[in-house]
Amino acid sequence: MKRIKMAHGGGGRLSQELLEQVIIPILGPEDGVMHDAALITMCGQHLAFSTDSYVVRPIRFPGGDIGELAVTGSVNDLAMAGASPVALSLALIIEEGFEIEYLVQILESISKTSKTIGVNVITGDTKVVERGCGDGLYINTTAIGHIAHNLKIGPRAVCPGDAVLVSGDLGRHGLAVLSARAKLGLRSTLKSDVACLLPPVEALLAAGLEIHCLRDLTRGGLLSACDEIARGGPCTMRLTEDLIPVHPSVKAASEILGIDPLAMANEGRMLVICPERQAELALSILRTYRAEAARIGTVGPRPMHSSLDERYPVSLLTALGVNHPVILSNGEDAPRIC
Amino acid sequence: MKRIKMAHGGGGRLSQELLEQVIIPILGPEDGVMHDAALITMCGQHLAFSTDSYVVRPIRFPGGDIGELAVTGSVNDLAMAGASPVALSLALIIEEGFEIEYLVQILESISKTSKTIGVNVITGDTKVVERGCGDGLYINTTAIGHIAHNLKIGPRAVCPGDAVLVSGDLGRHGLAVLSARAKLGLRSTLKSDVACLLPPVEALLAAGLEIHCLRDLTRGGLLSACDEIARGGPCTMRLTEDLIPVHPSVKAASEILGIDPLAMANEGRMLVICPERQAELALSILRTYRAEAARIGTVGPRPMHSSLDERYPVSLLTALGVNHPVILSNGEDAPRIC
Numbered sequence: 216m217k218r219i220k221m222a223h224g225g226g227g228r229l230s231q232e233l234l235e236q237v238i239i240p241i242l243g244p245e246d247g248v249m250h251d252a253a254l255i256t257m258c259g260q261h262l263a264f265s266t267d268s269y270v271v272r273p274i275r276f277p278g279g280d281i282g283e284l285a286v287t288g289s290v291n292d293l294a295m296a297g298a299s300p301v302a303l304s305l306a307l308i309i310e311e312g313f314e315i316e317y318l319v320q321i322l323e324s325i326s327k328t329s330k331t332i333g334v335n336v337i338t339g340d341t342k343v344v345e346r347g348c349g350d351g352l353y354i355n356t357t358a359i360g361h362i363a364h365n366l367k368i369g370p371r372a373v374c375p376g377d378a379v380l381v382s383g384d385l386g387r388h389g390l391a392v393l394s395a396r397a398k399l400g401l402r403s404t405l406k407s408d409v410a411c412l413l414p415p416v417e418a419l420l421a422a423g424l425e426i427h428c429l430r431d432l433t434r435g436g437l438l439s440a441c442d443e444i445a446r447g448g449p450c451t452m453r454l455t456e457d458l459i460p461v462h463p464s465v466k467a468a469s470e471i472l473g474i475d476p477l478a479m480a481n482e483g484r485m486l487v488i489c490p491e492r493q494a495e496l497a498l499s500i501l502r503t504y505r506a507e508a509a510r511i512g513t514v515g516p517r518p519m520h521s522s523l524d525e526r527y528p529v530s531l532l533t534a535l536g537v538n539h540p541v542i543l544s545n546g547e548d549a550p551r552i553c
Numbered sequence: 554m555k556r557i558k559m560a561h562g563g564g565g566r567l568s569q570e571l572l573e574q575v576i577i578p579i580l581g582p583e584d585g586v587m588h589d590a591a592l593i594t595m596c597g598q599h600l601a602f603s604t605d606s607y608v609v610r611p612i613r614f615p616g617g618d619i620g621e622l623a624v625t626g627s628v629n630d631l632a633m634a635g636a637s638p639v640a641l642s643l644a645l646i647i648e649e650g651f652e653i654e655y656l657v658q659i660l661e662s663i664s665k666t667s668k669t670i671g672v673n674v675i676t677g678d679t680k681v682v683e684r685g686c687g688d689g690l691y692i693n694t695t696a697i698g699h700i701a702h703n704l705k706i707g708p709r710a711v712c713p714g715d716a717v718l719v720s721g722d723l724g725r726h727g728l729a730v731l732s733a734r735a736k737l738g739l740r741s742t743l744k745s746d747v748a749c750l751l752p753p754v755e756a757l758l759a760a761g762l763e764i765h766c767l768r769d770l771t772r773g774g775l776l777s778a779c780d781e782i783a784r785g786g787p788c789t790m791r792l793t794e795d796l797i798p799v800h801p802s803v804k805a806a807s808e809i810l811g812i813d814p815l816a817m818a819n820e821g822r823m824l825v826i827c828p829e830r831q832a833e834l835a836l837s838i839l840r841t842y843r844a845e846a847a848r849i850g851t852v853g854p855r856p857m858h859s860s861l862d863e864r865y866p867v868s869l870l871t872a873l874g875v876n877h878p879v880i881l882s883n884g885e886d887a888p889r890i891c
Binding site for chain 1: 554555556557558559560561562563568571572575576579580581582590591593595596597598600602603604605606607608639640642643644645646647648649650651652653654656657660661663664673674675676677678679680681682683685686687688691693695697699888889
């Protein structure tokens with residue numbers, strides 16, 4: 216590693232390496248286990264805190280835009296800790312020459328999305344960079360949330376035997392953005408799944424389920440999320456390809472573009488890991504939000520030291536009945552998807 | 554206003570217009586009064602929340618770098634609400650091709666600065682954009698702070714007769730960055746003032762002073778900060794040019810570059826507005842941190858409707874004894890200074 220490559224931002228193996236070898240050794244956390252939102256305890260209150268920059272290209276895509284993405288993305292990160300949003304910050308980096316009318320549309324999208332979710336943008340910042348030093352508009356949103364439950368939600372809470380569920384069909388966001396970029400003419404059917412995950416999370420918590428881990432399936436998609444959780448556990452994870460919901464239009468676009476929909480970003484889908492005995496109830500709740508929600512696998516035991524399982528803790532049982540270790544791609548397939 | 558200009562990010566009149574005419578009408582706040590940090594009350598606790606992106610060019614400048622700037626800048630915004638930092642988020646937008654060794658140096662600077670201040674970066678994000686869609690490295694930091702005092706610190710608390718103080722000499726940061734960029738060869742004497750303002754603010758609060766307003770003098774410098782506070786008050790403000798501390802090397806560089814040091818960004822200087830009767834004590838405290846701290850003016854009454862004072866609420870008594878209304882420049886003098 217000498218210079219930053221596009222794949223360092225792709226959510227795959229190179230993103231993982233940049234985090235593990237460069238960022239975490241300098242800034243922490245000391246245990247090296249990352250989760251979507253960080254937790255703070257302050258005067259007896261439990262807060263969640265999460266930041267994301269959005270550099271999606273194009274900034275308007277089938278089914279959404281960078282403004283909607285920036286609000287739902289950061290709120291979803293809070294939701295993955297079971298937290299409700301309290302406040303959002305918004306920071307814009309605008310390229311010189313960007314049309315103000317276009318900026319207004321994005322700000323209106325931010326306003327509409329945050330009103331729908333019920334959170335306010337309460338502080339902000341605007342920077343301008345010269346033509347050729349940006350790409351229209353980059354947005355950072357940072358969210359503070361409040362945690363009312365007493366669960367420990369995160370990779371460390373995952374146990375062998377737990378059920379692995381997804382909240383809907385996969386790959387729509389990444390494929391919709393890439394298709395729009397490649398001008399495949401598939402726009403009418405393929406739309407981003409960008410959506411707020413707070414309602415299903417609140418429903419799972421309200422039902423008293425013992426959620427072990429939640430993860431929204433953004434950059435790097437399902438496979439990257441499973442790999443990260445398994446390494447954080449540490450545990451293994453066995454997924455069954457046939458059980459993973461992927462819409463035919465996503466499959467078609469994936470084949471044309473030559474990419475794996477299971478490694479593709481989603482912006483309104485999550486992984487839910489819970490005890491086996493609660494899997495049916497959890498699934499029935501998820502299905503009230505998306506009919507395609509499915510149980511896709513099971514958590515296995517901690518891998519033995521120096522085993523293949525330790526190197527590749529997630530495996531995928533394919534339609535041919537072969538159990539493949541999941542080897543993450545380096546992440547260059549889908550740059551600037553979020 | 555049809556397209557974004559560099560001056561929209563310069564902290565002058567165009568920045569103000571973008572905020573007042575485009576951003577605030579869509580996203581609020583409803584009262585239109587902006588302050589460095591937003592306040593949240595949660596379960597009886599008072600929190601401050603502030604975000605800033607840093608796009609300074611060059612990313613290493615005499616006296617500091619973008620990493621140190623990103624940590625102190627956001628902590629200073631909290632300090633301006635009298636808040637102590639609880640946690641920081643860090644989001645990087647890196648241009649493809651950026652040297653990892655250089656990234657390591659910036660991350661180490663972030664780590665060192667945050668350790669010195671006593672706050673941790675607890676959550677982060679990394680995005681990569683193509684060559685030509687960034688400029689090396691842009692950083693966003695967002696800070697959460699805790700407020701322990703009961704004062705209302707902000708433009709609305711400012712009263713006629715209040716004393717206006719600055720915590721040190723002005724113009725160093727902006728001039729150091731511009732000089733480095735223009736390769737004026739002034740580097741040996743002119744260094745950025747980048748510094749954490751938390752210790753002097755804590756000392757002012759610990760002395761029981763009734764602070765009415767604090768404002769760090771970043772983009773747009775002293776004049777822009779005074780203008781914004783006066784409009785927010787609403788009140789007028791009379792400054793005396795001779796009393797405003799500016800170092801001879803800053804004056805020299807300003808003359809060469811043809812810019813006003815009073816409209817130049819500082820990254821370790823603040824305005825303190827307090828009751829007249831406490832001005833001496835406040836000044837003596839500020840002087841234990843910077844000998845150049847000075848009283849530079851007085852708050853005047855609310856301007857009459859449709860008066861010149863309403864259009865230009867800040868005035869500057871020059872060395873010639875003339876009282877000039879302060880008319881903000883549009884902000885194009887000093888692009889990407891922070």
